[in-house]
Amino acid sequence: MTTATDTRTRTIKIKIKRCDGPGKPAYWQTFSVPVKRGEGANVISCLQYIAANPITDGGVATTPVAWKSGCLEEVCGACTMVINGKVRQSCSCLMDSACPNEGDTLTLEPMRKFPVIRDLFVDRTRLFESLKRVKAWVPIDNLWEQGAGPKETPDEQQTRYKLSECMSCGCCMDACPQFHQIADSAKWQTAFIGAAPISQVRYFNLHKTGATLKADRLSEMASQGGVSDCGNAQNCVKHCPKSIPLTESIAAVGRATTIHAIKQFFTGK
Amino acid sequence: MAAENKNARVIVVGGGLAGLAACVRLAEQGVSVDCFSIVPVKRSHSVCAQGGINATNEIARQQGFSEWMHMDETLFGGDFLADQPPVYEMTHWAPRIIDLLDRMGVPFNRTPEGQRDLRLFGGSLFKRTHFSGATTGQQLMYALDEQVRRYEAEGKVAKYESWEFLWPITRGEGAERRCVGIVAQDLRTMQIRAFPAEAVIMATGGCGLIFGKSTNSVMCTGGAAARCYQAGAWYANGEMIQVHPTAIPGADKCRLMSESARGEGGRVWVPAKKGDTRDPRQIPENERYYLLEERYPKYGNLVPRDIASREIFSVCVDDHMGVDGRNQVYLDLSFKDRDELDRKLGGILEIYEKFAGEDPHDVPMKIFPAVHYTMGGLWTTFTPQERPADPRQDLNCGRDTVTGMKFGAANTMMTNITGLYAFGECNFAYHGATRLGANALLSCIFDGLFSGQGVVNYVRTEAEPVENVHQSLYDEAVQQEHFKTQRLIETAEAGHNDPATNPYQIALEMGDEMTAACTVVKTGPRMEQAMTRLRELQDRYQNVRLADGGMWTNQNLSFTRALGDMLILAEAILQGSINREESRGSHYRPDFPDRDDQRFHKTTIAKFNAKTGRPDFDYRDVVTGLVKLRPRDYGKTSSEPKKSKEPATV
Ligand SMILES: Cc1cc2nc3c(=O)[nH]c(=O)nc-3n(C[C@H](O)[C@H](O)[C@H](O)COP(=O)(O)OP(=O)(O)OC[C@H]3O[C@@H](n4cnc5c(N)ncnc54)[C@H](O)[C@@H]3O)c2cc1C
Ligand code: SF4
Ligand code: SF4
Ligand code: FES
Numbered sequence: 001m002t003t004a005t006d007t008r009t010r011t012i013k014i015k016i017k018r019c020d021g022p023g024k025p026a027y028w029q030t031f032s033v034p035v036k037r038g039e040g041a042n043v044i045s046c047l048q049y050i051a052a053n054p055i056t057d058g059g060v061a062t063t064p065v066a067w068k069s070g071c072l073e074e075v076c077g078a079c080t081m082v083i084n085g086k087v088r089q090s091c092s093c094l095m096d097s098a099c100p101n102e103g104d105t106l107t108l109e110p111m112r113k114f115p116v117i118r119d120l121f122v123d124r125t126r127l128f129e130s131l132k133r134v135k136a137w138v139p140i141d142n143l144w145e146q147g148a149g150p151k152e153t154p155d156e157q158q159t160r161y162k163l164s165e166c167m168s169c170g171c172c173m174d175a176c177p178q179f180h181q182i183a184d185s186a187k188w189q190t191a192f193i194g195a196a197p198i199s200q201v202r203y204f205n206l207h208k209t210g211a212t213l214k215a216d217r218l219s220e221m222a223s224q225g226g227v228s229d230c231g232n233a234q235n236c237v238k239h240c241p242k243s244i245p246l247t248e249s250i251a252a253v254g255r256a257t258t259i260h261a262i263k264q265f266f267t268g269k
Numbered sequence: 270m271a272a273e274n275k276n277a278r279v280i281v282v283g284g285g286l287a288g289l290a291a292c293v294r295l296a297e298q299g300v301s302v303d304c305f306s307i308v309p310v311k312r313s314h315s316v317c318a319q320g321g322i323n324a325t326n327e328i329a330r331q332q333g334f335s336e337w338m339h340m341d342e343t344l345f346g347g348d349f350l351a352d353q354p355p356v357y358e359m360t361h362w363a364p365r366i367i368d369l370l371d372r373m374g375v376p377f378n379r380t381p382e383g384q385r386d387l388r389l390f391g392g393s394l395f396k397r398t399h400f401s402g403a404t405t406g407q408q409l410m411y412a413l414d415e416q417v418r419r420y421e422a423e424g425k426v427a428k429y430e431s432w433e434f435l436w437p438i439t440r441g442e443g444a445e446r447r448c449v450g451i452v453a454q455d456l457r458t459m460q461i462r463a464f465p466a467e468a469v470i471m472a473t474g475g476c477g478l479i480f481g482k483s484t485n486s487v488m489c490t491g492g493a494a495a496r497c498y499q500a501g502a503w504y505a506n507g508e509m510i511q512v513h514p515t516a517i518p519g520a521d522k523c524r525l526m527s528e529s530a531r532g533e534g535g536r537v538w539v540p541a542k543k544g545d546t547r548d549p550r551q552i553p554e555n556e557r558y559y560l561l562e563e564r565y566p567k568y569g570n571l572v573p574r575d576i577a578s579r580e581i582f583s584v585c586v587d588d589h590m591g592v593d594g595r596n597q598v599y600l601d602l603s604f605k606d607r608d609e610l611d612r613k614l615g616g617i618l619e620i621y622e623k624f625a626g627e628d629p630h631d632v633p634m635k636i637f638p639a640v641h642y643t644m645g646g647l648w649t650t651f652t653p654q655e656r657p658a659d660p661r662q663d664l665n666c667g668r669d670t671v672t673g674m675k676f677g678a679a680n681t682m683m684t685n686i687t688g689l690y691a692f693g694e695c696n697f698a699y700h701g702a703t704r705l706g707a708n709a710l711l712s713c714i715f716d717g718l719f720s721g722q723g724v725v726n727y728v729r730t731e732a733e734p735v736e737n738v739h740q741s742l743y744d745e746a747v748q749q750e751h752f753k754t755q756r757l758i759e760t761a762e763a764g765h766n767d768p769a770t771n772p773y774q775i776a777l778e779m780g781d782e783m784t785a786a787c788t789v790v791k792t793g794p795r796m797e798q799a800m801t802r803l804r805e806l807q808d809r810y811q812n813v814r815l816a817d818g819g820m821w822t823n824q825n826l827s828f829t830r831a832l833g834d835m836l837i838l839a840e841a842i843l844q845g846s847i848n849r850e851e852s853r854g855s856h857y858r859p860d861f862p863d864r865d866d867q868r869f870h871k872t873t874i875a876k877f878n879a880k881t882g883r884p885d886f887d888y889r890d891v892v893t894g895l896v897k898l899r900p901r902d903y904g905k906t907s908s909e910p911k912k913s914k915e916p917a918t919v
Contacts, residue, residue, distance in 0.1 A: 021821045040519035040624060048521060051825070052773030054816045061766070063817040064825050068308070070486045072522045073620050075407055076312040091521070092623050117457050118822035128309065132422045137415035138374040143297050143718060149371035151383040158612070161376040161402055164411060165616075168311055207374045 008037045012099040013057065014046055016065055017109040018119045026116075029065075030057040030105075035095045043083065043090035043098075043108065044069055067120035074241060077169030081120045082109040087174040089241055113174045113181045126188050127170050130197040133189065134217050138210040150208035163203035163249065165242045172196050172236035172246055178229055192229040195236035199249035205256065218253075218260035227254050277728035278303060278735070280451055280464055282434045282493060283472030284310025286318075286406070286710060287693025289413035290717020291470050291724070296420040298725045303464060304417070305429045305453055307488050311414045314474050314486035315713065318406020319617050320529035321388060321398035322370075322710040324363030325662075328387070334395045335664035336361045341896055343708060346392040346573050347644070347701020348854035348864065348901050350506065350872070352892035354653045355698045358673040359715045361662055366714050367399050373412040377401050378613065388613070389532045392573040392705040392903075403527060403616035409710060413717075431456045433827060434493045437469055437500050437689055438746045440738060446501070448689035449738050452750045456827055459820045461750050463743035465735040467728035470690040471497060472717075475643030479839045480788065481780020483640035484516050484525040492831035494647055494695045495838035502684040504838070504875040504884075505697035506645035508845035511704055511855050512788050513641035514577035515600050515634075517625050523639030524624055526600055527617050528706040530634075531570040533610075535602045537561050537581065538633075539590045549592075549599055549633045560584055560598075567904035575703045575855040576903060578638040582789045585637070592635055599633035640788060642709060644700040644855065645842070647691035648874055651698075652678035653892070672894055674719070679731050681723030682716055688732055690724055692716035697872070702854020757826055761818025770814045772829040775806050775836075782806075783839055787846050792860050796847045803843060807836050841875040841884045848886060849873065854901075866898055 011032050019026045031050045035041045051064040067090070070076035074092040081090050084098070084107050099106050114122040152160070173179045173194035182191050201217045204210035221227045230250055237246040279295050281288045284306035295302045306313060325336045340360040344351060371377060371385065377399055378386040387396040401408035420426040438450040450465040476491020477483030498504045515530065515537075516523040531537070540547070541558040560580055562569040570577075581598050585591035592598060602610060602618075607630050610618060621629045654675040658666055674681060682698065683690050693713040700708060768774040786799035810833055817825040851865035852858050870891055875884035 020819075036520075040517075040521075042519070042521060045520035048773070051816075051828075052771060055766075061816075063819065066822050066824050070308050070312045070314070070488065071317050072487065072519075073317065073524050074623065075316050075404065075616075076308070076486065078308060078312045094624070094626075096626075121822060123457075124309070128311070128418070131415075131418060135419075135422075137419040138372070138412075139419070140369075140372050140416070143294060143369060145365045145368065146372065148368045148385075149374065152379060153383050154379045154381060157376050157379045160374075161378075161408075164376050164401075164408055165404060167316070167407070168309075204374070209372065210374055 009034050010037070010102040011035070012095065013103065013105040014050065015105055015107045016119070018065065019110070019116050021118055022115060029062060032057050035099070037096060041095040043093045043095070043106070044072060044079065046095065047090070065120065066118040075167060077167035080111060080169045080171060082111060082174070083107070087111060087171045087239055089169065092241070111170060111174045113179055114170065115181065115183055124168070124170050126182070126185070127168055127173065127196070129185070129188055130193050131200060133193065134197050134201050134220055135213045136197065136200045136204055138204065138207055139213055140209065156206070160203060160206050163199055163244060166196050166199060166244055167242065168196065169241065170196070171239040171241060175235040175239040177233050177235065178231050190224040192225050195230070195246040195250060198227055198230070198253050199244055199246055201253050202249040215260065218257050221253055221257040222261050227257050273729050274467065274732065274734050276734070277301070277467040277732065278465070279724055279728055280305065280466040280469045281472060282451065282469065283313070283474060283693070283695070284428070285313035285315035285472060285474055285693060286409060286413060286713035287716050288470070288472035289410070289417050290714045291472060291692055291721045292417045292420065292426050293413060294718050294721030295725060296417070296425040298722070300725055300728060302426045303429060303466065304426055305432045305434055305451070307431065307433050307456065309430045310417070310428065311410065313410065314489055315410045315710070316407040317484070317486060317525070318710055319403045319525065319527035320390065320532065321400035321405045321707045322367065322409065323390065323397050323705070323707040324367045324399060324711065325360070325397055326364065326385070326387060329395045329397055330661065330664070332395060333664070334397070336363065336662040337664060337666045338395070339363065339397060342393055343699070343705055344701065344896050345899070345901060346705040347703050349870065349898045350509070350701035350853060350891060351699055353895040354672045354674050354892060355651055357671060357895055358719065359699055359712055361673060362715055362719055363711055366711065366718065370409060370412055373416060375401055375408050375412045388529060389571060390706045391528050391531070391571045392568070393571070398529070398532065398707045400529065400613070402612070403529060403614045406710060409714070429453065434473070434496070435461070435750045436496055436746060437686070438463060438743060439500065439686060440742055447687045447733070449735055450743065452746045454750070456824070457822050459823060461747055461754065463747050465738065465743060467732040467735055468688045468690065468724050470692055470724060471647060471695050472692045473695045475694040476835070476838060477640050477643065479779065479835050479842065480510070480640040480784045481777065482519070482521070482523050484513055484523050490831040490835055491643070491838050492834040494691070495834035497647060497684070497689065498841065498875070499834070499837060499877050501877065502686050502689060503648035504645065504841050505648035506845070506873050507838070507842040507875055508849055508856050508873060509644035509702050509854065510640060510788065510842065511574055511642035511644060512578045512638045513574055514581050514638050515636040516639035516641070517621060517634070518637055518639070519624060524620055525639070525641065526621060526634060526636055528574070530600060530602060530614060530617065533602070533613055534605055535570065535600050537570055537577070537598055537600055539584055539592055539598050543590050544594065546593060550603070558590070563906070565903050565905055572903050573703050573705060574641070575857070578789050579857060581638055597635040597637045600636045601633035602629055603631055603633055638789060640784065642704050643694055644697065644702065644704055646695045646697040647684050648872070649682040649684055649691050649696045649698050651681050676719065677722045677726050679723050679727035682720040683723070688727065690720070692720055702856055754826065757815055757829055758818050758820070760813060761815040763814050767814070769809055770812045772813050772815070772825070772832050775809055775813065776832050779803070779806050779836060779839060783843070787843055789857065791846050791856065791858050793847060793858070796843060800843055800847070803836065803840055810836055837877070844884055845873045845875060845886070864901070870898070
């Protein structure tokens with residue numbers, strides 16, 4: 001629907017690293033996509049265009065590109081991918097700023113630390129498994145009526161709220177030099193857990209009922225793949241779309257883990 | 270009945286708030302659960318919810334409000350189309366649901382003293398909305414997700430994420446018909462499998478995508494509900510679709526600016542003079558037309574959504590007074606304190622800044638209505654229970670007895686197919702003809718926790734153990750789905766360059782047509798025209814072509830399959846709208862501008878006719894008994910801007 005005279009429309013190029021499935025080789029394809037200025041076009045709307053018109057720049061008909069999305073407003077974490085070399089959400093990547101001019105190119109790749117299922121769609125099961133590893137829940141007794149939970153001050157709430165905004169997108173892990181891709185799920189348990197679950201340890205230990213599992217969480221943090229594997233590169237915090245204070249969390253959990261280890265040493269528990 | 274079935278399994282389709290709350294209830298009661306979701310449950314649509322969740326609280330009580338009042342507001346807001354006992358029960362359970370979420374660790378905003386803070390929301394005159402910043406849905410989701418993960422770690426819940434529900438498996442006919450499992454497909458490997466269970470709960474959310482761009486997530490196709498409908502489950506009040514007044518139009522979706530923006534004082538206005546293109550900050554107070562405040566002095570900016578949407582629509586479309594001559598009005602928070610805004614609305618202001626490129630702390634936001642919520646849904650039933658009125662909860666109700674729902678009754682939120690339940694946005698039960706803000710999260714969690722107990726009792730004592738079901742029933746169901754899949758897959762060979770048969774093109778046209786004909790303003794002739802278009806699209810769909818014929822993570826297949834189901838559900842929505850010759854709540858017909866209780870104080874029930882492929886309609890009286898019907902005008906005055914506000918020069 002584009003015409004050469006429509007000055008509000010420009011054609012940009014989307015270069016995508018594709019892969020037909022696990023164990024298959026990766027290959028690149030480029031697509032030309034018409035984009036209108038001022039209409040809020042983003043990577044998702046471009047991928048939707050490609051899904052409807054799966055023809056490469058060279059005019060070859062191909063399969064639509066696989067990717068994941070959900071909320072389209074940067075709260076679900078589904079659409080995370082590597083855009084122009086940087087891991088981030090694709091729904092909040094707007095074309096008017098990313099590709100302002102005719103002929104600009106945008107490069108899309110799947111996340112690097114999680115196994116590719118197809119194209120830009122990766123398997124982040126490990127991330128959710130790591131939440132089990134640190135018992136990321138408040139162990140309530142039951143669902144019956146028992147009155148309110150523990151009271152907290154607005155400051156305490158604000159601290160917890162910030163940590164609770166983590167949407168398990170995995171950007172902090174993808175950007176972390178200590179976090180490596182591991183296909184074999186049996187090895188996840190002892191591999192470096194990554195920044196987000198460490199921050200969740202802090203989050204749950206800050207809650208009065210959540211803290212009843214504090215010792216278990218800190219033991220996990222003291223074990224192989226725990227907080228001491230963090231090399232303090234601080235890439236995580238730079239890549240977190242929710243501005244979660246990850247280095248603060250890592251420091252807090254690091255200190256708590258040390259104290260916990262000393263206590264354990266002296267009490268033998 | 271037979272001995273208690275200790276090995277009973279329940280399938281929960283959907284891992285949004287309704288699905289997760291159901292998992293938690295079932296697992297806590299020792300029932301094994303298989304939970305299915307297209308996306309990892311933590312990424313379900315419910316995370317989008319921003320504003321909050323309603324429940325009466327002690328402060329409100331001391332000011333003379335009560336659960337009864339919350340119920341009354343909900344029924345009134347819904348223009349009395351909801352059956353009353355379920356609304357009674359939901360609003361009366363609300364305070365204990367908040368307490369439970371609080372115990373689960375939801376970081377609700379706090380007052381300086383450390384109490385849970387409250388905000389004002391639409392359709393209410395008292396503060397009853399609990400919130401966690403402006404990402405309440407996300408916070409509630411995470412709390413339930415965490416509890417489910419705990420049960421998962423204990424082996425009580427099994428998750429099937431990236432699996433798509435394809436069809437309910439039933440045995441028997443007529444009233445004897447029972448749901449005994451589902452067929453589902455792994456969206457990665459494309460494996461199709463049958464899963465037996467004593468009961469199935471659908472918690473698959475709304476169908477916003479039928480209207481193309483909406484505030485919903487991309488999974489909200491309504492495809493799952495549409496499949497149940499085609500399998501014989503009734504679909505009720507389909508015509509009741511909520512259009513939210515304040516969204517930012519985008520290329521891929523319309524992003525919501527929560528009602529909490531108005532709850533926290535946000536004001537809706539347009540320049541009083543048509544064609545005034547000045548920077549909004551340069552337009553003095555007396556040259557602004559605060560349309561909602563002037564037209565509805567009592568509720569002001571917090572009139573219910575259907576009313577706000579209609580007024581914004583009419584100011585833009587009929588009066589051509591939209592900002593910059595476009596379909597948009599200002600939603601203004603720029604006069605508020607920056608820090609307070611950040612604490613209470615940070616999440617949504619960030620969204621605006623990110624997607625619209627302007628800072629709403631400084632300039633008014635530009636917004637327009639967008640399709641938002643599905644009040645209609647799978648028809649469900651309940652067991653009423655009469656009991657003495659409670660002097661605290663039913664303050665000033667003026668009666669001795671009340672009617673709620675019986676806790677644990679096996680038919681609670683069961684569809685017309687025994688053993689097939691519908692919870693959350695995918696049922697029709699609580700919101701009538703308009704949903705009040707912050708009542709959806711409540712209804713989802715209420716269904717999971719309250720109605721979930723009915724499922725526990727059903728599978729323990731009433732359902733027939735699935736061991737007794739012959740394997741061939743499951744094999745046939747899988748065969749059927751293989752066949753449908755194969756049919757679609759084979760179309761890929763025919764090439765895919767023709768827009769007429771391109772699934773994305775058909776979806777686009779369906780969305781445009783449904784939005785134009787069947788949202789804020791509906792008229793008979795326009796809808797008839799849309800029906801003709803819809804039939805054409807259905808015909809085109811018969812020749813739809815896939816672009817991917819592979820059997821590995823074929824998203825093209827999944828989308829196209831859902832499109833077929835959406836086209837069928839769209840027809841039920843459209844025909845229901847044509848049939849309802851009155852105006853009620855979100856359903857506004859200028860050709861029938863009044864509510865007609867005589868003819869239409871009734872639930873629309875669409876029954877899929879497998880022979881014609883079209884809906885047959887049935888109308889049932891709404892269950893009342895608690896609150897008398899009254900006109901719903903929210904104290905409207907005039908719809909003219911005050912002439913005195915017109916500036917002399919621009
Ligand atoms: C932007 C926005 C803001 C909102 N804000 C508020 C608010 O402040 N307060 C309020 O009360 N309400 C709010 N709402 C409404 C509320 O969020 C929803 O009504 C509610 O979250 C719906 O929850 P649900 O559990 O019924 O469905 P959903 O959360 O939509 O979950 C549906 C689940 O079903 C799964 N599913 C769907 N189809 C299939 C299939 N075929 N196979 C397998 N799984 C399937 C999905 O993967 C998902 O897990 C808001 C809605 C929107 C869009
Ligand atoms: S600070 Fe630790 S967790 Fe963060 S990127 Fe560096 S090594 Fe990784
Ligand atoms: S901490 Fe930030 S980057 Fe890491 S998973 Fe959470 S939201 Fe994503
Ligand atoms: S789609 Fe949810 S974060 Fe982008």
